[in-house]
Amino acid sequence: MLSQLITGNRCFLSTRTQFIRSLTKLPDSQKIRSQFVFQRKGSIKAINELYKENAENIEVSINGWIDNKPKHIGKNISFGVLRDPNGDTIQLVDSHSLLKGISRETVVQVKGTISSKKNSNLYSNRLEYELKLNELSVLNLSNDKPSQLQDFKERGNYPPQYRYLQLRNPKYSDFLKKRYEISRIVRDILNKENFLEIETPILFKPTPEGAREFLVPTRVKKAKKGIPTFYSLTQSPQQYKQLLMASGFSNYFQVARCFRDEDLRADRQPEFTQIDLEMSFASGNDVMQLLEQLVPKTWDELSITGELFTLDHSGKKLIPVHENRNEIYRLTYQQAMSLYGIDKPDLRAPDLKIVDLSEFRATANRNKKFPTFEVIVLRNAFDSIENYKENWHFLDNAQNYTYRTPLVVPITNDEAKTTWFEKFQSIAAFENPKMISKFLNLKQGDIICGSTREPNGSIFENPTPLGTLRKLVLQSEIGKRLYRETDHDVASWVIDFPLFSPLTNEPAPNDDFPIYQHDRLMSTHHPFTMVNLSDYNKLNKNPTKCRGQHYDLVINGIELGGGSTRVHDPELQNFIFESILKIENSEELFGHLLNAFAMGTPPHAGFAIGFDRMCAMLCGTESIRDVLAFPKSITGTDLVVKSPSLVDEDVLKLYNIEYKKN
């Protein structure tokens, strides 16, 4: 009877039953009865049904909330507004004082006669009907709090601890309805493509430090020692889905809850949802082609910006994906870094490109490891020095840059067109400035920004200073206006990432350049990614020169998701663990994968879409919080239920742990 299935929380017992508290009073039974006995669903109308049926002079019953404080007009008549569960509203006309003392957000069931509206726009021009009240029963009387929060309501944004009030506003509940639509379309497409949704465990096995995963203490002790053991919460079903490939499934997907314990940013949550998929006897190409169906279809159906765009084969022209033989443009990591200075470029401004001046033998002269000097020119960016200062001050604001700040030179007069380079001499040497000036064809009103980066083929600083600058430009109002070519969402692939990256030291305040530990490599994405076959032989001597078979799908400068062809050879996987990543206990950590790979695991490749991000994009909102029912704050707290919270140390002892003693 005490079932695992159904109980939220059960058996609440006073810890000290001796302690007699002042008993709260049992509410009046008539009041309770009236709140629990009401007309059944069937006989209830939704307001939008009235419109459909052009109802007139009929009696109906409607459930809903009192949307605003009723207004008393004269002695015997008052007006109110009822909001039904769909968020539609109707005016109530009350000549029986039924609305008396009814506060905002009170839940009622009303009965009355429908008639066309007389006095329009009293509250809202969405009203076209009014309902003459005959009966009103209060199903839940609200306290005054919602009235006190009226200002927030009008601003359309309640404090987060009142999320349940916020969600009564159709604008916000519609985000969750759309999220559901998106999940249905995605499931539908994958089902048609013969994918199978399989649930994989969330309680997983801890991995080494650095992985930033949540831990879950268990009652299971390691024999003898009495040392506690832990589950971790999966950061993604990555290893389980590879085991599913080993299990013989061809096409797996899962709308999967994932968890990550890391410093949160505006667009991150400790728990998040991804559309996780994997295909066997398949390569990354097969996966990319699937995504080239899935994502544009979803955009066609549900995006408010219309169909999804990409670059054509020339890499110059923006066109709808479906006019591009459903192919999404593929940028290599090297192209992305040298043209846009970042691995997730915003291609709504494809012409706003960085120019490498190496071919003109302009070279950086400060740091040997960052020899490439490059510039980006903002054309027709200002008309007067005042308006330059006003609009573009952020370009060389050091606060916006982790390392060195780019040099920014506004072309304010004809002379500057040819002497601009002198300003850059502190960081770069120019053999033939004239030729460069000619090539750049600067005009008064342009802004030229310059900085340095690593040489082609080994760019690990990401974004580069000019990559950050370009991003700032396209996030600024003026930058959007001047340089964005489209309001459509623009997608591209980014491929050929470096398979491994050197560990980077935490930037110190005065570091102008990142400092790498070249003897300590990490997987750029994860250690299960296959190397490009053409780079295979570099694995031994030059692992940082190896490109991986990883692919990111980028839309509007945001990474929608990524995936890769996986390693399925146990020796190669073990070589990567031990010889490159120098994991000492790889057998203990990944023995299950190595064993599966050694017993007939087919070649496989997969992908994961950030579902929260995808929903936010399709809903046209900046924050993923808007598409979550109960998002956690920037500090990881749920302000509605107030989690996380304290736990009695006696409970911890069940798990063989205790507070850390200082």
Next chain:
Amino acid sequence: MLSQLITGNRCFLSTRTQFIRSLTKLPDSQKIRSQFVFQRKGSIKAINELYKENAENIEVSINGWIDNKPKHIGKNISFGVLRDPNGDTIQLVDSHSLLKGISRETVVQVKGTISSKKNSNLYSNRLEYELKLNELSVLNLSNDKPSQLQDFKERGNYPPQYRYLQLRNPKYSDFLKKRYEISRIVRDILNKENFLEIETPILFKPTPEGAREFLVPTRVKKAKKGIPTFYSLTQSPQQYKQLLMASGFSNYFQVARCFRDEDLRADRQPEFTQIDLEMSFASGNDVMQLLEQLVPKTWDELSITGELFTLDHSGKKLIPVHENRNEIYRLTYQQAMSLYGIDKPDLRAPDLKIVDLSEFRATANRNKKFPTFEVIVLRNAFDSIENYKENWHFLDNAQNYTYRTPLVVPITNDEAKTTWFEKFQSIAAFENPKMISKFLNLKQGDIICGSTREPNGSIFENPTPLGTLRKLVLQSEIGKRLYRETDHDVASWVIDFPLFSPLTNEPAPNDDFPIYQHDRLMSTHHPFTMVNLSDYNKLNKNPTKCRGQHYDLVINGIELGGGSTRVHDPELQNFIFESILKIENSEELFGHLLNAFAMGTPPHAGFAIGFDRMCAMLCGTESIRDVLAFPKSITGTDLVVKSPSLVDEDVLKLYNIEYKKN
């Protein structure tokens, strides 16, 4: 580039890079190339396509696994069997020694000519085609382990750590395919009923001891004190879904992952899935009617036992639910306990009932609190005393009973028909045994079993001794044969549960009766369940006499799920917390609900289906492990990946916890 979305586990760094390990060797690049370069999906055939197309003498390519060790017949010819990703097999005929040295479970891509099979049943009579091998490329060579495990394969059951081998057997992968089908049908029905799937948080707020929930340490400290704070993992979305009702959503559902840290039984897992739903402006009746659509429809579509049955209105006849106006028979808790001795009776044997002998003034004489004497008669149970002993010894085996063991009397001869009651005199007094004998109409070969229980209206011992006995009978082979009336699945509702139950002491070895702490009440299901209005006034003085608006859906003696009408009145909810359950910090624990209830939460009711259990039933398997991709063992360990595991104490310090020092 290091994205939250896509990484399983990233940045694996040696903790001591000084330590130089013996490098593993990079595998030969030709071998690797051959494993990663293969024919594309499009040009590959599935074996079942050959049947559809009646292929003959055409050349095809097929991906799959070598199903058995190839047999070498003579010098130049050998036979093998290929199993494709659908689990279909085809015979391979090899005259080019391509199968040489290929071990079981090796992944291959073969090319060859299809022809009708000649020598049938060499391996399996499913084979109708054979394929003359022209090319074979090894995509992953298996080691010898699968061959060593051949015996297990033939027994059809690999050791759990080889779950990925087990799942290559269609019998087992089909369970997961069916699970997916079930989820699709359920989602489809709920979508048609205008339900909205909404994801709620899994990282929740810890509740008091007893709740048996997993804890998740966080880096967030309580200001000053430096005391660590914790999330809990939701045992069900109960509170969040009630907050969704407060948020104005009418019809919510979620296929929700839930977690419970408790002593596991064969049919329980630390993480499980439930189909969770809630309706606002609705009562339990509306929810039950929805389930009376949802569950029978799902059975119609997918059950291997055919359509779902229930009892007709007389409570006597078994009929299909759809012939019963889609109504599932409603048993009250009192009826279930007095007729079947348990709150989840197996109604496939509706006539196997317990008889209360009170009306014949037969009364128990041992324990005042357990005054009711009752019997159950097993008709025509044996033909000789030997075969009675052989088949029915379990009936009075004390090990099967928590408390007192029923008295069991076989009617071995005519005399016993009238003297049987003497055997019961140690526990019960009989005023008029003759009349009872007449009434019971015992015959030779019957078995009469008797025991005691609490009086009607306050039965908390569940199951009663005879309830346990009846269950044992219906689980035994002979009991199924003699007393089960149908092989169909039989459903019933159980309603009118006691809202609260007294805490029961842990049974001591010699306790013949449960011992209750009547001053310590717990919610029978959970504290959010509404009381029956007719019992409302008993809340003050007689809470244990109150029935709750809770309903369980029981199929074949198993609880498929349960739900209730919820409390939505803040005063009443608080009265239950404080005055009845004596929760001292109810504000701290449940303030979020009380606040939401005080700001216009409509009446609501809901339900949760145990999805794993439902899938097991529909797949016709006893164990829910069969319908989980990677189930955890009875001790909560995942034997494939070997979780849970140890965590370095330095990592714990990040969370301000440490090992418990003894």
